[in-house]
Amino acid sequence: IGFDAAFNYKTRDLNEALAETCPDGIDVNFENVGGKMLEAVLNRMNHGGRIIFCGSISGYNETTPQPGPNNLMNIVRQEITMRGFIVMSYGHLMGDFYRDMRQWLKDGSVKYRETIIEGIEKAPEAFMGMLRGENFGKMIVQVSDDPTR
Structure with a gap:
């Protein structure tokens, strides 16, 4: 994966950045x-x-519904296929995924970074930080000492 x-x-205008x-x-x-990212992509x-639609995190922290992209007609004009999916619809493939991912992590084919926040009492802060994009990679709340580190 690359x-x-x-x-x-x-910090960038999305339309300019995607054009570049x-x-x-x-x-x-x-x-x-x-949200605005989908609008720029359209x-x-x-x-x-083809657009594979799995979520819309830009609106998860909003208290009122946000307007959708104003250019949905691009889907018609460009004959774009947009399909939503739920990960658990593919639950029957989880065994294969775990087997393959374990090997890819082991051989370095897949690399990852994570942000670790220590203490269960900081879970709300970590969650809000994740929604604000303050993490790099997966946001993890460590609730006990990790003897492997």
């Missing part, structure tokens, strides 16, 4: 953010592109 380019969505990093457009997008999708 990537060709990256940008800080908090995806000059030939986007064929496939794994959408987990929604502006760069290629004809016949």
Whole structure:
């Protein structure tokens, strides 16, 4: 698993950043953010592109419903396929996933980073920090000493 380019969505205009990093457009997008990010992606999708929709974290912390992207007609104009899915619909494949992922982690094919917050009392702070994007990688609340570190 890799990537060709990256940008800080908090400090860059999304449309400019995607135009720069995806000059030939986007064929496939794994959408987990929604909101303004989805809107910017829809502006760069290629004809016949595909969007796999798994979540919309940009709205998880909102207290009122947020307006959707204003360019949903791009789905029609560009003949984009957008399909939602729930991970647990593929629960029957979890054994294969665990087997494969264990090997990929072991041989270095997959690398990860994590943010560790110590103490169960800091769980709310860690959760809010995750929603604000203050973590790098998986946000973990460590509730006891870890003898492996």
